[in-house]
Amino acid sequence: MKSFRDHCLTEGIRRKVKGELVKMASTLSRSIYDQPFKEIQGFAEASLWRIDDLWKSKEINPEIEIRTSLYDKPKKAVKKIHRIGFYPVAANPFHWAHLLIGLSALTEFKLDKVIFLIAGFDPRKPDLVPMAIRHAMGKEVLKIFDPLFGYSSLAAGNNVDGESNLFRLLSLNPEQRIEAFYIAGGDHYHRINPKNNLPDTIQKMENKLMNICCRGNDNFHQVSAVFIERGERERQVDTFLPVYFLPPMPFEASSTMIREALQNKQEKETLALLPFTAYHYIAKFELYAPPSHYVGAVSRNFGVPVSPVFGHL
Numbered sequence: 001m002k003s004f005r006d007h008c009l010t011e012g013i014r015r016k017v018k019g020e021l022v023k024m025a026s027t028l029s030r031s032i033y034d035q036p037f038k039e040i041q042g043f044a045e046a047s048l049w050r051i052d053d054l055w056k057s058k059e060i061n062p063e064i065e066i067r068t069s070l071y072d073k074p075k076k077a078v079k080k081i082h083r084i085g086f087y088p089v090a091a092n093p094f095h096w097a098h099l100l101i102g103l104s105a106l107t108e109f110k111l112d113k114v115i116f117l118i119a120g121f122d123p124r125k126p127d128l129v130p131m132a133i134r135h136a137m138g139k140e141v142l143k144i145f146d147p148l149f150g151y152s153s154l155a156a157g158n159n160v161d162g163e164s165n166l167f168r169l170l171s172l173n174p175e176q177r178i179e180a181f182y183i184a185g186g187d188h189y190h191r192i193n194p195k196n197n198l199p200d201t202i203q204k205m206e207n208k209l210m211n212i213c214c215r216g217n218d219n220f221h222q223v224s225a226v227f228i229e230r231g232e233r234e235r236q237v238d239t240f241l242p243v244y245f246l247p248p249m250p251f252e253a254s255s256t257m258i259r260e261a262l263q264n265k266q267e268k269e270t271l272a273l274l275p276f277t278a279y280h281y282i283a284k285f286e287l288y289a290p291p292s293h294y295v296g297a298v299s300r301n302f303g304v305p306v307s308p309v310f311g312h313l
Contacts, residue, residue, distance in 0.1 A: 009055045009062065010048040016144045017044045023276035028269060036251045036272055040096045043250065047103035051148065054110055064112045067172040068152040077175035085114035085226070086169065087183040088155070088162025090255065091138040092119075092128050093282060095273045097253035099141070101183065101228060102149055104246050109181055109226070115150040116142060117165050120158045127259065129287050131156060137281035144275065163204040167212075170221050178221040181244070186230035191237055201225060202239050209241075262288040 018032075021041055025032045032038070054060045064082050065075045085105045089098055102114040118138045120131055128134065135156060142149045155165050166182050182205065190200035199207070205225060224242040237243070253273045261270035262282065271279065282288065 008052060010052050010148075013145055013148065014045065014048055017041065017048075020144060020275045020277060024272060024274060024279060027276065027279065028272060030269070030272065034272075036096070039251055040100065043100050044103065047100070047107050050107045051103070054107070059110050060106070060112050062113050062147040066115075066176060066178065068115055068150055068169060069154060070172070071153075072172070075173070075176065077173075081177040081179055082113075083109065083111045083179045083181070085109070085111045085181045085183055086117060086162075086166050087114055088117040088119065088165060089138075090119045090128060091116070091134055091141075092255050093134075093258060093278045093287075094138055094141045094275065095253050095255060095258055095278070096275065097249045097251070097273070099145065099149075099275070100249060101246065102145070105181065105183055105226060106148060108246060109244070111181060113148060113150055114183075115152050115169070117152045117155050117162060117169070119162075120155040120160075127288075129285075133281065133285055133287070137278055140281065141275050141277050144277065161204065163201060163208065166205075166223070167208045170223075173221075180221055180223045181226050182223065183226045183228070183246075186227045186233070186245075186248075189227045189233065189237060189243075191239070201227075202237055202241060202243075205241055206239060259288045 018041060021032050021037045025034070025037050030037065032041070051060070055062065060083070061080070064078075064080075064084075066082065066084065067073075067075055085102065087098075087102060087105070091098070098116075102116070105111060106114055116138065118135050119128070121128060135151075135153060139151050142151050152165075152169060154169055155162075160168070162184070163182065166180065170178060170180060182201070184201050188201040191203045192198070193200040202225065205223060209223060222242075224244060226244045226246060228246045229248045251273075257266055257270050258273055260266040261268055274282075
């Protein structure tokens with residue numbers, strides 16, 4: 001099997017990223033030199049060149065393999081400690097900020113790989129599109145960045161929170177030492193979530209780690225929390241967890257903004273935040289229309305190529 005070391009690691013990724021931006025710009029009758037396309041490409045290019053440097057100096061190794069699913073076969077453990085980012089997302093839908101955050105974490109913490117844990121169902125988010133399509137769409141988007149990004153189906157079919165799924169995933173790799181970096185939005189930098197008074201990321205992760213220590217497992221993986229900055233932090237949370245921060249993206253992006261644009265509640269230019277691969281899936285299954293609209297499209301079209309159908313573009 002040909003190794004990634006036989007060629008430039010990110011050359012193909014750069015081509016795919018540009019292709020995604022060119023196709024989406026064309027779809028919106030825009031230029032790739034317009035914002036946010038230019039900003040997205042510039043951020044991606046700078047990150048990918050840095051990743052090439054880390055790879056060539058053998059500080060990272062994206063070729064590493066771990067189990068990310070209950071159905072994966074066991075992977076052979078190696079002496080090297082794997083440094084892996086774990087990023088739970090609803091991917092409803094994926095947008096460029098998700099992907100650039102993955103690149104930012106990889107370069108900032110010299111990670112071997114970033115695994116995206118796509119959510120199953122969430123009673124707090126009634127607007128989630130069918131899981132099978134969301135995961136299929138997410139897997140295709142993540143292929144743009146292969147081998148830097150990986151996909152986990154561990155959350156499929158359940159509503160287990162991201163913190164719990166992180167530890168479930170680590171438990172699938174008991175023989176391979178892993179330094180795990182759990183990535184979350186800055187609005188989860190709490191011990192107790194102020195919106196519902198329930199444990200938030202730091203408390204959940206501390207509880208999991210203390211539970212493991214009480215069972216006498218001293219060889220468990222090392223776990224850190226990474227929060228994406230959103231404005232100024234109000235205060236510092238006291239915790240024994242290693243905590244790090246990533247700067248915010250240079251542009252505003254959210255899945256909500258994209259869904260609203262698809263429903264004509266925002267300017268269509270907002271769709272520039274979508275990779276074209278995600279847009280193609282959305283158009284194919286007529287997603288983010290009223291539920292009675294897209295459910296029929298799902299049953300008719302799953303797995304069958306169709307043309308984009310959004311007349312408002």
